[in-house]
Each structure stands twice: as structure tokens, then as C-alpha cells.
Amino acid sequence: MAEFPPPVRRISSEQTPNVVDPTNRNGIPEPIARAMAPAYGPERLRIDDVSIQYAGAARPAVNGVTLPVRQGEVLALIGPSGCGKTTLLRSLNRLVELTPGARRDGRILLDGDDVDAIEITRLRRRVSMIFQQPNPFPMSIFDNVAYAIREQAMRRPGRSVLMPRVEKALRRAGLWDEVADDLGRPALRLSGGQQQRLCIARALAVEPDVLLMDEPCSALDPISTGVVEDLIHELRANLAIVIVTHNLAQARRVGDHVAFMYLGDLVEYAPTEELFTNPRADRTRDYVQGAFG
Amino acid sequence: MSVPSPVGAPRSRWSRLRGELRLWRPLDLVGVASAWLVGALLVLVAASLLIYMGYKGLQYVNLDLLVSRPQPGSDQSQTGGILDPIIGTLLIIVIATAIALPLAVGAALWIVEYGRPRWLARVVESGIEVIAGAPSIAIAIFGLAIFQLPLFSWASFSADGGGVFGRSFIAAGVVMSLIAVPSIFATTREALLSVPRHVREASFGLGKTRWATIRRVLLPTVRPDIATGTALGMGRIAGDTAIIVLLLGATLQLQAGSDIPGIGTLQGTGSTLTSYVYNNSPTGEGNAPEKAYAAAFVLMLLIIGLNLLVAIIGRRRAGNDLPR
Numbered sequence: 359m360a361e362f363p364p365p366v367r368r369i370s371s372e373q374t375p376n377v378v379d380p381t382n383r384n385g386i387p388e389p390i391a392r393a394m395a396p397a398y399g400p401e402r403l404r405i406d407d408v409s410i411q412y413a414g415a416a417r418p419a420v421n422g423v424t425l426p427v428r429q430g431e432v433l434a435l436i437g438p439s440g441c442g443k444t445t446l447l448r449s450l451n452r453l454v455e456l457t458p459g460a461r462r463d464g465r466i467l468l469d470g471d472d473v474d475a476i477e478i479t480r481l482r483r484r485v486s487m488i489f490q491q492p493n494p495f496p497m498s499i500f501d502n503v504a505y506a507i508r509e510q511a512m513r514r515p516g517r518s519v520l521m522p523r524v525e526k527a528l529r530r531a532g533l534w535d536e537v538a539d540d541l542g543r544p545a546l547r548l549s550g551g552q553q554q555r556l557c558i559a560r561a562l563a564v565e566p567d568v569l570l571m572d573e574p575c576s577a578l579d580p581i582s583t584g585v586v587e588d589l590i591h592e593l594r595a596n597l598a599i600v601i602v603t604h605n606l607a608q609a610r611r612v613g614d615h616v617a618f619m620y621l622g623d624l625v626e627y628a629p630t631e632e633l634f635t636n637p638r639a640d641r642t643r644d645y646v647q648g649a650f651g
Numbered sequence: 652m653s654v655p656s657p658v659g660a661p662r663s664r665w666s667r668l669r670g671e672l673r674l675w676r677p678l679d680l681v682g683v684a685s686a687w688l689v690g691a692l693l694v695l696v697a698a699s700l701l702i703y704m705g706y707k708g709l710q711y712v713n714l715d716l717l718v719s720r721p722q723p724g725s726d727q728s729q730t731g732g733i734l735d736p737i738i739g740t741l742l743i744i745v746i747a748t749a750i751a752l753p754l755a756v757g758a759a760l761w762i763v764e765y766g767r768p769r770w771l772a773r774v775v776e777s778g779i780e781v782i783a784g785a786p787s788i789a790i791a792i793f794g795l796a797i798f799q800l801p802l803f804s805w806a807s808f809s810a811d812g813g814g815v816f817g818r819s820f821i822a823a824g825v826v827m828s829l830i831a832v833p834s835i836f837a838t839t840r841e842a843l844l845s846v847p848r849h850v851r852e853a854s855f856g857l858g859k860t861r862w863a864t865i866r867r868v869l870l871p872t873v874r875p876d877i878a879t880g881t882a883l884g885m886g887r888i889a890g891d892t893a894i895i896v897l898l899l900g901a902t903l904q905l906q907a908g909s910d911i912p913g914i915g916t917l918q919g920t921g922s923t924l925t926s927y928v929y930n931n932s933p934t935g936e937g938n939a940p941e942k943a944y945a946a947a948f949v950l951m952l953l954i955i956g957l958n959l960l961v962a963i964i965g966r967r968r969a970g971n972d973l974p975r
Contacts, residue, residue, distance in 0.1 A: 482858035487853075489849045491849050495850070495868050496872050505859075505867055506857045561857070564858060
């Protein structure tokens with residue numbers, strides 16, 4: 359996997375999330391700030407005319423969506439409840455197949471390969487996922503991360519071999535300093551924010567190419583949310599990240615591109631600031647301005 | 652104790668309760684009063700059972716009784732102890748649990764985690780429900796019919812003419828395992844169903860197979876529930892009489908079915924505490940009521956012990972719960 363230089367943080371949307379302001383905090387006019395935005399890496403994931411239909415549903419949950427996901431960027435999926443954003447996200451690592459009666463049309467390409475052709479356990483290690491509820495397993499902190507690394511049900515390799523990789527994953531998730539003194543503690547004793555970062559560490563431990571996040575902060579308090587969002591900023595240098603969020607301010611803070619979905623359709627896809635300040639579709643404008651939700 | 656209450660102290664609990672009750676509607680008062688009455692009655696029944704059995708039992712239980720073998724005799728002073736029934740009870744519990752545990756947990760895992768083909772899952776589920784509802788005497792007579800088939804001549808001893816006796820620890824243990832399956836199955840299934848979907852998906856999302864998820868995530872999660880169901884099932888096994896009488900022979904002493912050490916015992920007949928109580932009870936054919944009381948007391952202690960185990964296991968799980 360080619361290493362890309364960490365993209366310059368977009369200055370405009372970073373620390374002043376809710377202010378719609380033609381100039382950002384540093385006084386750089388918006389168009390220039392946009393021009394300063396990072397050059398994105400190559401496309402890692404391509405969603406190509408994907409439709410998903412649940413058995414018994416009148417209309418498809420996702421309807422002919424095409425989207426690129428690039429290395430080094432965060433793609434934020436927004437839209438009202440039931441718009442299909444989570445379903446689309448879950449189709450990217452074929453988790454949607456676990457729902458009985460769900461059917462997907464269209465292709466999803468990971469580095470040019472159809473995800474249907476990739477062996478499923480391998481695909482899910484390359485396209486890792488964070489869930490809405492922090493869901494550590496009922497084991498120790500160490501074992502939670504180690505479980506991700508270990509091959510299937512095997513206990514090998516041993517603790518000493520795994521330790522460096524567990525530490526690396528916990529450091530990347532920004533949790534190491536808080537838990538290093540007692541890795542044997544049950545993971546369920548951690549706070550909600552720590553649990554979610556543990557889940558991120560677990561997802562990173564398999565060294566994925568793409569990280570999927572399904573409303574990762576909706577169960578967290580504002581401080582933990584800030585920590586996780588900072589983490590997303592740091593992680594996007596080496597990963598392609600797709601995040602589903604209900605929180606428009608969050609989409610604006612962490613997203614590089616935003617896709618707005620409504621009733622299964624992709625309404626608009628644009629760079630974040632453009633979508634929020636100058637939406638092309640009326641429905642997008644109504645939604646981001648809070649006319650409906 | 653009559654300690655004078657300091658001046659200005661808050662009203663006593665009792666007078667506060669009286670004040671509160673005055674606000675209640677009469678019908679509610681009647682309802683609450685009868686609920687308390689019924690509850691107290693049930694406690695009274697349970698308590699008097701325990702006290703009576705304890706009083707009767709403790710009179711006759713002594714160490715000698717527990718470690719000596721039962722003997723035939725027409726007078727209680729000659730009939731020996733209850734060592735063989737105790738061994739028989741433990742043997743049956745071990746055999747039946749060893750069979751029931753993997754069977755029930757496997758069935759619960761299959762039904763909750765796979766559930767395909769669906770018609771078969773439904774058949775198995777209602778089959779277990781039927782077993783749970785069937786009287787054990789019916790299960791016992793069916794089991795006897797099975798184990799008397801020539802096919803199972805290895806499981807017990809055969810008469811000279813080739814007739815298979817069909818009664819042995821193997822036969823009783825196997826059939827007794829059916830008694831424990833429903834409770835283990837039910838607690839395991841409920842526990843699995845209460846594990847949130849996103850916990851499984853977290854494991855699948857890491858590229859784990861269903862089997863790896865079951866082994867490393869689900870089974871450790873539901874282990875306390877499996878233990879609870881198993882302890883309950885053991886209680887049912889220890890308390891069943893019909894299967895013992897029909898399938899273990901309810902003989903006074905352990906009688907090996909063949910000369911092979913160990914296995915011979917499994918092929919042979921014996922008794923448990925329940926059948927011992929039945930055979931010696933004052934209203935049955937028994938002539939040793941004191942021994943029956945003693946054995947019933949020991950049996951009750953055993954089952955209370957199992958229930959305590961359930962309580963302890965149930966309490967331990969509190970700290971290690973998943974987010975629901």
C-alpha cells in the first residue's frame with residue numbers, strides 16, 4: 359500500500375464548525391481555503407450504481423447510488439432517517455448480506471476488484487467497521503484487540519508476538535496511555551468513549567484499507583465525540599474513511615466530501631464546504647438549513 | 652428495645668406507612684393485602700416443609716448412614732446406610748449432564764445462530780418443548796422400550812434367552828439427559844437472543860467466521876446462563892423418580908452388569924436417593940421410614956445446594972454484562 363503524505367487539514371471547517379462564514383478563522387477567504395484543500399489519493403472504493411432492496415419493502419432502501427471513496431479522505435453520508443445511508447455503508451463490507459431477504463444490485467469495487475469476488479473474511483479485514491453502539495467483546499482490553507488479529511478461532515500466536523501489534527493499534531486509537539497500565543481489565547469496565555476508541559483500535563488492528571463508521575459518536579458525550587473526531591482527522595491520512603452521521607455539524611467537521619441521500623437516492627455529492635454553503639439541489643439546501651430532518 | 656425517641660424526631664416508619672395507606676383506594680388495599688397473604692402462605696408452606704424435613708432428617712442422619720451400604724433387612728436397624736443411592740444419584744447426574752449439556756447448547760446455538768433449514772429448526776424447537784412438557788414416566792417407558800431392543804444389549808445385561816434387561820446406568824443416564832435438555836436449551840437460547848446484533852456484527856466485521864464468533868464471543872458471553880440452566884437441569888435430574896424406577900432398576904445396591912471394572916457399573920443397575928425414598932417410604936412398600944426421611948433430607952440439601960449455585964452464578968454475571 360502506497361503511503362501518502364498526510365493531507366493538510368482543511369482550515370475552513372476545522373474548529374469553527376457551525377459558523378457559516380465566507381472567511382475562516384485565519385482570515386483566508388473560502389475559495390482560497392478550498393483550493394488549499396488536500397490533493398486526495400487514488401480511489402480505493404467505488405460504489406457503482408448500487409441498489410439494495412429488502413424483501414417485502416415497497417421501494418429499494420438504496421437506489422442506484424454511484425460514489426467514489428478515495429484514499430486520505432473522509433466521505434460523510436448524511437440524510438434523514440431511513441434514507442438508506444446505513445444500508446449503503448453496510449453493503450460496503452457485505453454486512454448487509456446478514457439481513458435475510460436483502461438483495462444488492464450494482465457493483466462495489468475495492469481497488470478495482472469486485473467485492474463479491476473477494477473472500478468474505480478477507481474483505482472484512484480490508485474494509486473494517488465501527489458501529490453506533492460501542493460494542494467491545496466481554497473480554498479483556500488486550501483480548502479485544504488481539505481477537506481481531508488472531509486468525510479465526512485460533513489462540514495462536516501468543517501474547518508476546520501480539521503485544522507490539524496490540525500496542526500499535528491502541529496508540530493509533532489514542533487509547534494506549536489510558537489503558538497501558540492494566541490491559542487485563544475487562545473492556546466493559548471502560549467508559550463509553552473509551553469503549554468506542556477500543557472498538558476503533560480493534561478495527562485498526564486488522565490494518566484495513568477502508569474504515570466504515572456508522573454514527574460512531576451518537577452514543578458518546580461531547581468530549582468523547584471531540585476525541586473521536588480528532589482521531590478521524592488523524593486516521594484519514596492512511597485510510598479511506600466513510601462515516602454515516604445524523605449530525606450535520608459533525609459531517610461538516612470531519613467530512614472532506616459529503617453525500618446527501620434522501621429516500622434511497624443520492625441527491626448530491628460535493629466537497630463539504632460546497633455542499634453546506636452552496637448546495638445545488640433544493641432538497642439539500644432545505645436539509646442542511648434544517649427545514650426538515 | 653425501648654429507647655425514648657428524641658424530641659422532634661421524624662415520624663416512625665409505621666406511622667408514615669399508615670398515613671400513606673389512608674390515601675389508597677379500598678379495592679387496592681384489598682388487592683395488596685391478599686397479595687401479601689398469598690405470599691406469606693407460600694413462604695409458610697415452603698418453610699414448614701423445610702423445617703419438617705430438617706427435623707425428621709436430622710434425627711436420623713449420621714455419618715455412619717452416609718458411608719455404609721444399604722442392606723436387605725426387615726427391620727430398620729439392619730438395613731444399613733445410603734451410600735449406594737448417593738453414588739447412584741451423583742453418577743446419574745454426571746452421565747445425564749454430560750449428554751444433555753452439549754446437546755442442548757448445540758441445539759440452541761444452531762437454532763439461534765443458523766436456524767436453517769427453518770422447518771427443521773421449528774421441528775427441533777417444538778420437539779424440545781414437548782419433552783419439557785411430557786411426564787417423565789412417559790419418557791421413561793419409551794426409553795425402556797428403546798433400551799430393551801437387541802441393538803442395545805451392550806448397555807445392560809441380557810438374560811440367558813437373549814432378552815435384554817434394558818435397565819442400567821447407561822440407559823437411565825441417557826434418558827435422564829432428556830429431562831435436563833429443556834432447561835439448558837431454554838436459558839442458552841434466551842441468552843443468545845439477548846446478545847445484541849451489533850456484537851455479532853462487530854465480530855463478522857473483523858472478518859471472523861460464524862464459528863469463530865460463536866466460540867470466542869458468544870459462548871463466553873452466555874456461559875453464566877448455560878451454567879444456570881445446567882444447575883437447574885441437574886436439580887431436575889436429581890429429583891426425578893420415574894426414570895430411575897423404570898430404567899435403573901431401583902435395586903438396593905449397585906449391581907455391576909458385567910465384569911469389566913467401571914464400565915460394568917455403568918452397565919449395571921442401582922438406585923438413587925429418590926428411588927430409595929420411594930422404596931422405603933412409610934406409605935409405599937417401605938419398612939424403613941426413618942431411612943426414607945434421612946435420604947429425603949440429604950436429597951433436599953443436594954437440590955438446595957444446586958439452587959444456591961444458580962444464585963451465585965446469577966449474581967456473578969452482573970458485573971460483566973454486555974451493553975444492551
